[in-house]
Amino acid sequence: TGDVAAIAAALDSGADVDESDGQATPLYLAVRGGHFAAAKLLIERGADVNAAPTPGLGPALMPALAKRRIDLINLLLERGANPNSQRNRENALHIAARSGCLDCVKA
Numbered sequence: 001t002g003d004v005a006a007i008a009a010a011l012d013s014g015a016d017v018d019e020s021d022g023q024a025t026p027l028y029l030a031v032r033g034g035h036f037a038a039a040k041l042l043i044e045r046g047a048d049v050n051a052a053p054t055p056g057l058g059p060a061l062m063p064a065l066a067k068r069r070i071d072l073i074n075l076l077l078e079r080g081a082n083p084n085s086q087r088n089r090e091n092a093l094h095i096a097a098r099s100g101c102l103d104c105v106k107a
Helices: 002-010 026-032 036-044 061-066 069-078 091-099 101-104
Strands: none
Touching: 002 036, 026 036, 026 061, 036 069, 036 091, 061 091, 069 101, 091 101
16 A cells, blocks of 8 residues: 555564565565655665565556556665566566657656
8 A cells, every 4th residue: 555654663663665466565565555754664664675576567667657657666676676686587678668758768
């Protein structure tokens, strides 16, 4: 979810910022849901921007590209996301091009 207060409380109580349920990390879910403030908080608290819970999902940059979220793309790249990371043998440029997002390619 995008409930920043609840996320902060969970992290303050010792929750692992990169905990994966085998499907996704909290950062991946925040980005996929379009929750900028939640994604920013998770990154500020140490979330690994390049964590890929499964090879099929890839890191959090992938849903940001697929959803054409320039704000999230820039946040992730500024915080060290690898633009050469892959999802199902596609890199970020492939995903941006397939989604038809020229601004994503420029980011």
